[in-house]
Amino acid sequence: MTAEYKVVNTVADNVLQLEISAIKKMAMLSARVDDAVSLAWGLPSFSTPDYIRDAVKQQLDIDDDLGKYSLPDGLAGFRQQVAQKHLADTGVQVSADDNVMITAGNMQGMNILFHSILNEGDEVILTDPCFASHIQQLRLCGALPVYWPLDEDNDWQPNSELLAARITDKTRAIVIVSPSNPTGIIFSKQVLMKLGELARERGLLVIIDDPYSAFIYENSPPYFNLAAVPEFSGNIVYLFSFSKCYAMSGWRLGYMIMPAYLKQQVLKVQDANIICAPRISQIAGMAALAHAPDHLAGFIKILSARRALICERLDQLPHVFSYSRPEAAYYVFPRILVPHDNSHDFSIKLLESVGVSLTPGSAFGPSGEHHVRMAYCVDDGVINEAFDRIEKYFSSSYL
Numbered sequence: 001m002t003a004e005y006k007v008v009n010t011v012a013d014n015v016l017q018l019e020i021s022a023i024k025k026m027a028m029l030s031a032r033v034d035d036a037v038s039l040a041w042g043l044p045s046f047s048t049p050d051y052i053r054d055a056v057k058q059q060l061d062i063d064d065d066l067g068k069y070s071l072p073d074g075l076a077g078f079r080q081q082v083a084q085k086h087l088a089d090t091g092v093q094v095s096a097d098d099n100v101m102i103t104a105g106n107m108q109g110m111n112i113l114f115h116s117i118l119n120e121g122d123e124v125i126l127t128d129p130c131f132a133s134h135i136q137q138l139r140l141c142g143a144l145p146v147y148w149p150l151d152e153d154n155d156w157q158p159n160s161e162l163l164a165a166r167i168t169d170k171t172r173a174i175v176i177v178s179p180s181n182p183t184g185i186i187f188s189k190q191v192l193m194k195l196g197e198l199a200r201e202r203g204l205l206v207i208i209d210d211p212y213s214a215f216i217y218e219n220s221p222p223y224f225n226l227a228a229v230p231e232f233s234g235n236i237v238y239l240f241s242f243s244k245c246y247a248m249s250g251w252r253l254g255y256m257i258m259p260a261y262l263k264q265q266v267l268k269v270q271d272a273n274i275i276c277a278p279r280i281s282q283i284a285g286m287a288a289l290a291h292a293p294d295h296l297a298g299f300i301k302i303l304s305a306r307r308a309l310i311c312e313r314l315d316q317l318p319h320v321f322s323y324s325r326p327e328a329a330y331y332v333f334p335r336i337l338v339p340h341d342n343s344h345d346f347s348i349k350l351l352e353s354v355g356v357s358l359t360p361g362s363a364f365g366p367s368g369e370h371h372v373r374m375a376y377c378v379d380d381g382v383i384n385e386a387f388d389r390i391e392k393y394f395s396s397s398y399l
């Protein structure tokens with residue numbers, strides 16, 4: 001039996017047309033290159049804070065139920081804590097039973113949400129550029145991304161005037177990631193309010209995927225969370241991830257806040273998909289929320305210094321890259337100014353020639369072409385080594 005035969009006969013069409021995210025592809029390719037340095041994956045260098053690890057160690061000794069499933073929407077006590085956190089963060093009161101769902105991270109949350117709301121051929125509006133995996137998740141449901149371009153000349157802000165024309169009878173939702181991956185920009189309150197109003201008028205969901213709102217740097221514009229506007233609550237699904245701000249990416253933990261009617265439906269998909277988020281991770285999440293997040297100031301200080309470093313290094317290469325200074329998260333999305341065919345080939349050539357791994361911008365949507373994403377959540381030494389190599393490369397062979 002040939003490999004081709006097997007593919008044609010056993011793999012679903014929706015899967016055949018999927019691509020593994022370029023972020024992971026570059027991570028896998030660079031793992032094969034000796035001495036590679038990577039700015040490709042947004043995986044922070046931090047460890048899970050001690051107060052969370054210590055609490056889990058203690059629970060391991062005393063909690064006889066720790067190895068058991070929880071209910072599909074998560075442990076009741078954890079959902080109560082989440083409802084309190086959401087009230088503190090947004091001023092909006094939600095019910096732990098009716099509106100809160102614990103997930104195995106925002107990727108899993110987005111997946112079950114998309115599977116709950118989308119039929120084949122439905123459309124979802126994504127910003128362009130957007131988070132690359134959202135495109136693949138839509139394809140997995142047989143749904144289509146409709147791109148809402150961000151304005152590179154206006155520091156990658158969305159333009160609300162361009163939104164209405166993208167809504168059709170098939171539109172089900174608009175996805176927002178602010179602070180943005182891959183641009184590191186905070187979307188303005190003005191644009192988000194217009195988006196909320198339009199969504200309410202047209203009966204659309206606004207899905208807010210939020211791994212990064214804890215990472216806002218000094219002198220940045222204020223972060224605005226649309227989930228804090230009570231009038232829009234009926235249209236909003238808010239997803240919070242513990243991965244980045246608690247350095248818990250490997251624990252796989254997040255939560256979703258959504259209207260009660262939707263939670264009833266999503267629960268069925270959660271049960272069919274994973275049953276529940278891992279209980280030990282929920283215990284870790286309870287420890288996280290029971291404690292003041294005092295580790296965050298340290299994370300932000302380090303990331304802010306890394307942002308200054310990467311901007312300084314980019315400023316020394318004005319003939320290679322132009323960029324908007326990131327305001328939040330830990331990504332920068334420079335335009336490639338040197339001659340090249342496309343961002344994919346550019347990134348592969350850089351990896352093969354000098355062992356530097358960047359993510360090609362085309363993975364984040366059509367407007368991402370001719371850009372690369374750099375993640376500066378890695379140690380200073382990695383940033384400096386990557387830029388030393390890039391600098392040397394572009395001062396010699398390339399031009």
Ligand SMILES: Cc1ncc(COP(=O)(O)O)c(C=O)c1O
Binds near residue numbers: 107108131181209240
């Ligand atoms: C926008 C966005 N959503 C989701 C994720 C993944 O989150 P989680 O680890 O909670 O699944 C990431 C990680 O890079 C991200 O940038």
